[in-house]
Amino acid sequence: MSAGWVVVIGLGLATVAIKAVGPVLLGGRQLPPQVLAPVRLLAPALLAALVVTQAFGSGRDLALDARAAGLAAAVAALLLRAPILVIIASAAVATALVRMFA
Amino acid sequence: MSAVDIVPAPAMVPTVRRGYGEGARAVAPMALAIAAFGLSFGVLARSAGLSPWAAVAMSATTFAGSAQFAAISVLAAGGSAVVAVGAGALLNARYAVIGLSAAPALRGPAWLRFLLAQLVVDESWAVAQTSEGVPDRERLIGAAFVLYVSHVGSTAVGAFGLGLLTNPKALGLDAAFPALFLALLRPYLLxxxxxxxxxxxxxxxxxxxxxxxxxxxxxxxxxxxxxxxxxx
CATH class of the missing domain: 1.20.5 (Single alpha-helices involved in coiled-coils or other helix-helix interfaces)
Structure with a gap:
């Protein structure tokens, strides 16, 4: 089985289990806030890590290449409160242009 | 779906009309954004080495955009399958919390609660909120149905349509990943x-x-x- 299918099945099973755990096992009971607080903060930590590793990671090295121009364009679009599609498109276009002319 | 766990305070939510159709109607504008998301997932999954059917299967079973993007971006960077699953599962950990808050609306035998729990995604949960603080079951189901069709359908269009793209890097598609995660990060920067x-x-x-x-x-x-x- 390819790595792709392993991820499809593994992540699918993990997600189904995560979603089911509250309604199936705990019913109406609430977890204590000491447990809830760190779980809520996982998203910003992981998303930020994804931004920088996808923009500057190159295998086991850090690289400043055309993707950095894309990220800069995305930041500009973000500051202009552009919709999500515009943010993504500006990053792709900026990177493609740098690659074309650099 | 998106990483934005929108959690409106119950007191701020106006009285909403209940029913499957009302939920579907309320979520329609978000379903458009989800379709754009699914389309780009389909395209990027292909460039990360997934087959079109694997991409569609992931949208159908995981049904959580940010986790799917995280997993395939690890694969695209040469990471192992175990690490890819771990990154996606960690991003989905918030659904354990959201599932708890939706639990009062998901009544029934355990097998039914198990199935209904799969319908809880950020957008369906947000749309189902009522002034009493307990999500409305019918709105949740109606909204989730629209979101699911939009998410899986758009992934199929992106994944099967990509056969036409030969060099995703020339189009700057690898830079779409960080930009997408940045857009998902936006509410947390405030x-x-x-x-x-x-x-x-x-x-x-x-x-x-x-x-x-x-x-x-x-x-x-x-x-x-x-x-x-x-x-x-």
Missing amino acids: HRRTLTVAVAGAVLALGLTPVAPPGVPILAAAGAVLIGVSRP
Whole structure:
């Protein structure tokens, strides 16, 4: 089985289990806030890590290449409160242009 | 679906009309955005090496956009399948919390609660909120149905349509990943605590990239939550 299918099945099973755990096992009971607080903060930590590793990671090295121009364009679009599609498109276009002319 | 766990305070939510159709109607504008998301997922999954059917199967079973993007971006960077699953599962950990808050609306025998729990995604949960603080079951189901069709359908269009693209890098598609995660990060940059955690996560991930296998720096960034929790 390819790595792709392993991820499809593994992540699918993990997600189904995560979603089911509250309604199936705990019913109406609430977890204590000491447990809830760190779980809520996982998203910003992981998303930020994804931004920088996808923009500057190159295998086991850090690289400043055309993707950095894309990220800069995305930041500009973000500051202009552009919709999500515009943010993504500006990053792709900026990177493609740098690659074309650099 | 998106990483934005929108959690409106119950008191701020106006009285909503109940019913499957009302939920479907309320979520329709978001379903358009989800379709754009699914389309780009289909395209990027192909460039990360997934077959079109694998991409569609992932949208159909995981049904959570940000986790799917995280998993395939680890694969695209050369990370192992285990690390890819770990990164996606960590991003979905918030659904354990959201599932708890939706639990009162998901009545019935255990097998039915299990199935209904799968319909809880950020958008369906947000649309189902009522002034009483308990999500409306019918609105949740109606909204989730529209979102599911939109998510899976658009992934299929993106995944099967990509056969036409030969060199995704020339189009700058690899730069679409960081931009997408940045867009998902936006709401967290507006509050000090989540901003601090985001910066710490970024620093941790960058610092570990030269010394750890691909994908591991992303998992390790989860340690940044400790900074957010320890601060008042």
